[in-house]
Amino acid sequence: MSRNDTAAVVLTYRDVRKQFGDFVALAGVSMEVHKTEVVCLIGPSGSGKSTLLRCTNGLEIIDGGEILLDGCALPRDPRSMRAVRQRMGMVFQNFELFPHKTALANVASGPLTVMRLPRREAQDRAAALLEKVGLADKAASYPANLSGGQQQRVAIARALAMQPEVMLFDEPTSALDPETIGEVLSVMKALAEEGMTMLVVTHEMTFARRVADHVVVFERGAIIEQGPPKQIFDAPLVGRTREFLSHLGWAG
Amino acid sequence: MRFDWSVVWANAGALAGGTELTVLLAAVTMALAIPGGILLALMRLSGSRLLAGTSAGFTELFRNLPLILVIYAAYYILPITVGVAFSPFATGLIALCLNVSAYNGETFRAGIASIRRGQSEAALALGMSRWQAMREVVLPQAVQRVLPVLASTWVSLFKDTSLVSVIAVGELAYTAMRIRSQTFRVLELLTAMAAIYWALGYPQAKLVDWMNRRFGVSE
Numbered sequence: 001m002s003r004n005d006t007a008a009v010v011l012t013y014r015d016v017r018k019q020f021g022d023f024v025a026l027a028g029v030s031m032e033v034h035k036t037e038v039v040c041l042i043g044p045s046g047s048g049k050s051t052l053l054r055c056t057n058g059l060e061i062i063d064g065g066e067i068l069l070d071g072c073a074l075p076r077d078p079r080s081m082r083a084v085r086q087r088m089g090m091v092f093q094n095f096e097l098f099p100h101k102t103a104l105a106n107v108a109s110g111p112l113t114v115m116r117l118p119r120r121e122a123q124d125r126a127a128a129l130l131e132k133v134g135l136a137d138k139a140a141s142y143p144a145n146l147s148g149g150q151q152q153r154v155a156i157a158r159a160l161a162m163q164p165e166v167m168l169f170d171e172p173t174s175a176l177d178p179e180t181i182g183e184v185l186s187v188m189k190a191l192a193e194e195g196m197t198m199l200v201v202t203h204e205m206t207f208a209r210r211v212a213d214h215v216v217v218f219e220r221g222a223i224i225e226q227g228p229p230k231q232i233f234d235a236p237l238v239g240r241t242r243e244f245l246s247h248l249g250w251a252g
Numbered sequence: 253m254r255f256d257w258s259v260v261w262a263n264a265g266a267l268a269g270g271t272e273l274t275v276l277l278a279a280v281t282m283a284l285a286i287p288g289g290i291l292l293a294l295m296r297l298s299g300s301r302l303l304a305g306t307s308a309g310f311t312e313l314f315r316n317l318p319l320i321l322v323i324y325a326a327y328y329i330l331p332i333t334v335g336v337a338f339s340p341f342a343t344g345l346i347a348l349c350l351n352v353s354a355y356n357g358e359t360f361r362a363g364i365a366s367i368r369r370g371q372s373e374a375a376l377a378l379g380m381s382r383w384q385a386m387r388e389v390v391l392p393q394a395v396q397r398v399l400p401v402l403a404s405t406w407v408s409l410f411k412d413t414s415l416v417s418v419i420a421v422g423e424l425a426y427t428a429m430r431i432r433s434q435t436f437r438v439l440e441l442l443t444a445m446a447a448i449y450w451a452l453g454y455p456q457a458k459l460v461d462w463m464n465r466r467f468g469v470s471e
Contacts (some may be wrong), residue, residue: 048307052348055256057377059373059376068417078381082376082379082380083379085376085377085378085379086379088377089377090374090377092370092373092377093373094370095370096370096373096374097374098371098374098375098388098389100392100393100396107374109378109389110379110380113378113380113384113388114378114379114384115301116379132274155374158378159377159378162379163379192262242448
């Protein structure tokens with residue numbers, strides 16, 4: 001796959017800066033995410049990938065620069081930020097399913113509480129999404145009784161229930177047993193094929209290589225290289241990219 | 253020494269009435285002190301300095317005063333300051349609520365703090381407000397998690413209701429002590445009182461243990 005530069009820009013980052021005390025998490029990041037494309041953020045731990053994702057939906061507030069969603073800068077006040085968050089789905093490394101709710105109730109919680117849909121309608125939507133991620137038979141199960149891969153698929157369905165324009169994935173497979181990683185990645189791949197706009201922080205290089213339209217390499221809060229997966233994985237322009245990939249045992 | 257248990261059976265009706273009032277007092281106190289405690293915890297965590305300070309001041313005052321003093325204070329001071337004479341039952345209820353709300357406030361605060369931040373972040377990421385995240389996601393888990401602590405507070409409260417006997421609330425302790433002073437059968441009445449408190453308290457503690465096992469959160 002390769003980038004379609006003519007597609008509308010969904011997310012724009014301009015010189016985004018974020019600091020935690022003395023630690024510079026983002027040292028001026030600029031990039032774009034186009035409609036229907038999958039952008040993978042890769043790079044060593046602590047290089048700012050997750051921070052960028054968390055800044056995107058306002059879980060962290062940026063210190064400088066700006067982030068635009070559909071051309072509008074993210075608002076500062078909590079009420080408008082809430083409206084913006086409803087347009088982005090977020091999937092966490094640790095799933096963060098609500099343990100006191102069934103899989104179905106987890107998925108229905110956004111439509112019920114935030115969109116105030118009638119219960120019936122919210123549950124129908126949730127059931128359809130559980131079916132989509134292959135968990136129709138687990139609707140009544142509590143998270144504690146699901147495997148990691150199943151929990152993460154429920155979490156994806158929960159985020160999709162808000163019908164977001166863009167999905168943010170924060171290392172969605174890092175907390176999973178190897179044998180359940182595949183089921184989560186194939187749900188994500190199917191989503192990408194449907195045309196969902198996705199921003200994915202990942203250490204799954206095979207996924208990035210096969211599914212991403214655009215790959216962004218982070219190091220120490222800055223982008224050191226970005227381009228189509230073919231460039232990043234086969235012929236990186238920057239020596240540090242090659243070094244990072246070889247540390248992961250990537251041999252092409 | 254000779255025992256005369258007939259005094260207990262002869263006054264069974266009065267003791268039953270006292271027991272009923274004890275149960276009522278404990279139940280109403282807890283029914284008010286649970287929302288009271290949640291309110292105190294939410295104020296404490298609200299981020300508003302005024303609300304947090306008010307909550308902390310309330311909690312530290314009533315948690316660190318002997319309950320019997322609060323009961324006496326409510327009995328003597330409340331009518332003067334408010335200008336309304338409350339019944340002994342209502343006075344005792346107010347004193348117990350102040351005390352138990354302070355304890356519950358700390359319990360709920362610890363419970364809310366024990367829910368990891370990712371949970372409220374997940375709720376916020378769905379577009380929930382802070383209050384919706386608290387109500388839908390954090391509080392239900394916090395309440396389940398503190399059930400054992402609430403249970404032991406309840407068992408203490410059930411026994412501590414006996415302290416309101418000092419302002420002549422006709423609950424179990426007061427009734428038993430009144431019969432004692434009329435009949436001079438001290439040991440018999442103390443034994444009866446102990447038996448009733450224990451027989452009621454023990455199954456409650458067990459019931460809450462069971463609730464905890466049944467409804468406890470597992471991750």
